[in-house]
Amino acid sequence: MTRWRPVAGAAAAFLALYLAPVLLPIDEYTHDIVGLTFVFMAAALAWNWVGGYVGQISFGHSAMFGVGGFVAARAMTALDLPFVLAWLAGGLIAGGYALLWGHPTLRLRGPYFSIATIGVGEATRLIATYWSDFTGGSSGVSLPLAGNPSKFELYWYGLYLLAAAVAVSYWLRVSRIGLGLLAIKEDVEAAGDLGVNPTLYQDVVLFLSGVMVGVCGGFYASYQAFIDPQDMFSFDRSIGLILMAVIGGIGTVLGPIGGAVVFVIIQEYLLANYSDLYLGLYGLLLILIILFEPQGLTGLLRRLLRLRPHRFRRERREAAT
């Protein structure tokens, strides 16, 4: 029975968020920002599949965000694809791109993998900046008004993306694959010696992550109606995903959602008032979290509620008795 409780909770939350803009008097600015936050949540969850579940910290997820965004934008401008299909095309190509660099680099572990991803992110940014036929170079790409949804409508599409990301996060944790990912994270060689194929599972997870982040990039393109490579592929974007996951609780199922909320609030408030200060504050926040509560908001919440650390473990304990 316990396995249906999270599903019911998620369904209730989805319904509430779905109806909120209709029932509550929410101003336009908040409405739009919440819609965009849904997508940052989805992207942070997707980053967490690789960074948290497998323990491979990627500093290069902006690459998939940008690839997804530009492929989606071009699919709409050049091919006249409907926007949902354009996002999906962007996601799939971003997932393929993730495999292209991830398959060889995922055999590296820890800091070595992270350093490789910094290279991937920056190389992708530079290529995109100079490939002006596709990305518009430094002048970027504008999306057509016709066929592109309004920010008001995008709220619900953002919600769908978030729901999909939550579903995959949950599935990746409770399924057989989730157990294999935990084993790989703990000790990749011992996992192999028990029959887990580390290459396959890491590739699958990075692909899924790339697809989701790519679709988020496509959404972002529709949301802004104008994108340029310096923004889409910026290093800050990768760092932002890491921060959301770390603030919320790296490796937890829902933590990155809370992290994204904190991140966006800080960003909106600080960027508006103290634009020079906000990166410094993130740095400080990161240090404090890693020192005092490595599981972020989730760890804090668990400590307050005195819950046991592993829901997986609690379930097994019940099964064992």
Place this chain on the structure above:
Amino acid sequence: MSPLLVGEAVSRHFGGLRAVDGVDFHLDEGEILGLIGPNGAGKTTLFAVAAGSIRPTAGRVLLDGKPVSGRAAHRCVHAGICRTHQIVRPFAHLTVLENVLVGHHFGRPVPAAGRPAPSAAMEILDVIGLADRAADLPGELTLAGRKRLEVARALATGPRVLLLDEVIAGLNPVEAARFVDLIREIRSRGVAIIMIEHVMHALMSLSDRVVVLDHGRKIAEGLPDEVANDPVVVEAYLGGPDAGTA
């Protein structure tokens, strides 16, 4: 009847060091083969080659006549060879039961679909004697417990050949005696075993046959008693009559 597992002139060199140098061996169905030799003789390297952790420099290992050496570790496991580690490597943040579930779910080429089903893994924990510790973390077990867990995980992959690397070493006599019974029980379930062990009385009482390695070469093979009295073996362990004068 042809043997279950065959090593043909297996060699593994690390630069100039011939860790394993042209070793032939075989293992029959349901047999326990003891593998002994002084420190650095190449025993663990031979295991690593057989289990796919490292590639042989030359030679090959065949299971049922099909080559398994040089394959990735997980493919050797799927073929039916599983090893334990001399220094136990439990997944520290997974419970004892989850540790075993990893082997159970991923140890077979076509794994069971769906959510992890704990019953089969619990059965193995029962045999191993860890059933009442299923919900604990490996760090909460004694060394003997963690060694049992190492064997339980390997057993959960459904192996035909189990490679046990010093599972008894470091245990007290009571625990060691229990482990000897456990290994007999595993054999009686139809699993063939190669064991590396420095605890001689355990190894001698369990093994049907013993292979002795020294400096990467096989220097003796035979029944436990024959090998123990073989002058070449005694020399390898204790040094030759002229060792002091050289």
